Amino acid sequence: MGVKDLAEITNRYGQDKEFVLAGGGNTSFKDGSVMYVKPSGTSMADIGPDDFVRMDLGRLKDIMERRYPQDSAAREAQALEDLMNARVQGEPRRPSVETLLHALLPHTYVVHTHPALVNGLTCSEKGAEIAEELFGNQALWVPVVNPGYVLARTISDMLQQHQAAGGGNQIIFLQNHGLFIQADTLAEIDGLYDKVIFSLSGRIGRFPVQGFTVPDGISEEAVADMVSGDTELMAAGALNADLEDYLQDSSSFAPLSLSFTPDHIVYCGFKPLYCDRAKGLSAAFREYTADCKVPPKIVAVKGVGIFGLGISKKAAELAREVFLDGVRIAVYTESFGGHKFMPQDKIDFIRNWEVEQYRSSVSGG
Template identity: 45%
Template sequence: MYTQQLAALAAMSNKYGANPEYVLAGGGNTSFKSEDRLWVKGSGTALATIKAEDFVVLERKSLDAMWSTQYPEEEKAREAKVLEDMMNARVEGESRRPSVETLLHNLFPQRYILHVHPAIVNGLTCAKNGKEATKQLFPQAVWVEACKPGYILALECKKLMDAYKQETGKDCDLLFLENHGVFFAADTVQQLDVLAEGVMNALAAAVKRGPALEEVPADGQKVAQIAEVLAELYGGEQAAAVAFLANKEILSYDPATKSLSPDHIVYAKAKQLAIPADADVKELFEKFTAENGYKPKIVFVEGLGMFSCGANEKEASTAQIVMLDAIKVVAYTESFGGVSPMPEFLIDFIVNWEVESYRSKVSLGK
């Protein structure tokens, strides 16, 4: 059943998943739904390589019932119960864990959903004038203010989407989440492509400048020296990998900029270490670790560039890709009034969020 639709879902997922303008580091998710079932990307699966049979299958009736369930006020208890109900909504024999954004997928009546966090889109959702610019550029869109992910976010989206339907008589097919990303919804993959492309093109036309990503030459000896020190500090007894990148955008980035979206925290940590050109790397690294309770994944060296650390090459490269994404987003926000990072309470919430940490572990293959 639904063989064709699921093949179309997989093909659509692979297409966007393989396009770095749309998807980074295993992020984003997609789904297809029938009247009574939802096929959604599993937590930690990569869109670029997902196959039709990899989607987690859930009963929509059980997911719908979650809107009228009374969940505990207390955060941890609530999210644990929500997760339990979501796991119980899976069809019999299903053992995988659905995306944390499953409730949002089920909320849309449209058959196909694409949820992504493209840099150019987040240039809008992480900008001071993001809400106003969205109204102008995409009058049919619903804008959701930054709030706690999981059940609280889903409930907020439901409220706004219900109000939209009341007001316009139409189902919302374009949802922007402040400091997070975008949902596209359509009944066919072709319509979904048109919608997504339209948004990306409109944004490309609206931004005054793109990020300056041409690599700039760096002092190779200095880079190698610092990389060696960082590998030792980051790895301790274990081996560690360190990657380096320098471009104009990195060199002019303000390392004190607060986190922009959940993905940035998950893969590049809430804080990055910035050190002056000739400072003692070891001393500042250890001071940072003592203050924050974790080792920095990203180290900016003034006038030189950006180092990314990880337990292995994949982790170091993911941290680099995601941090570079944040830097690109900041550049795009210039066109919409400048950067507006996540509120502090949300940053803390994400830092402590078990579901997110599960995701970063799975997609890093730990």
């Protein structure tokens, strides 16, 4: 048991794209008064035992006792400052945005991921209902809340009530976000993950297709040309059988038209640009950029394919990868009563959130 084991399980889940993409997800290990947690913006796939941020658990718990301003910008700024001050002395790195939440979960290990299958449930109309049916009071369902301090506060209160009523605390579903699993051994973490994945898989009527090809209707270079102005952009395209269905017209595109989770906002922009005709792409791109004050990170062209955009090929491919995760989520939601996006006010909060801007800049996305 220790930080080496933490690195091992973090790498294992991080390298499996069914569980987490890009800089998403995080893990922690509590050892006496110290908690080791993944730094913000780094990837779970290749983190080493020495890369975790050491946090003082006592000082983290003090944050939960403190009173913060009602105003969300002032509150998050102050909570962030307190979070940075809760690092063990000499610790230079910035801890994960979900560190406070890790601290208040009582078990030794916490593994938090964003699996497409699980998010099929958490981003669905009937997600809460089906979670209750499948897991009873063994799982906690947390409705969509703003991340950071408010998320930790909400879950802390909900968990206390849930446990007082005899509920289990090891499986936590976060609506429009992902899954937290906590346990005192890694074997137990794996067992709980298997249980969740197995139970949800049994409810899936139609699985998403795997993989994609590069669209042949328009080339990636032509798309990049059409959307590049003062800033030169690269494009990374994708098409598969599921996308063909979604790209028939604007109404079939509806399940992909807004954000499912914070990761999708960070890496793909809060909504893709849907375009009826390849020819109109330049004008549509300019119109979107003027309306939304930021350029789109995904363009979807009717009958052709989707294109991730970015200032480098890598950033464009990352946008594509995370959007394809959204496509898989959309397919899974069909088995849970249909898709349910993040509410607009929660989307706006993330778009304005300083912490996410930091994560997005570290990731290069």
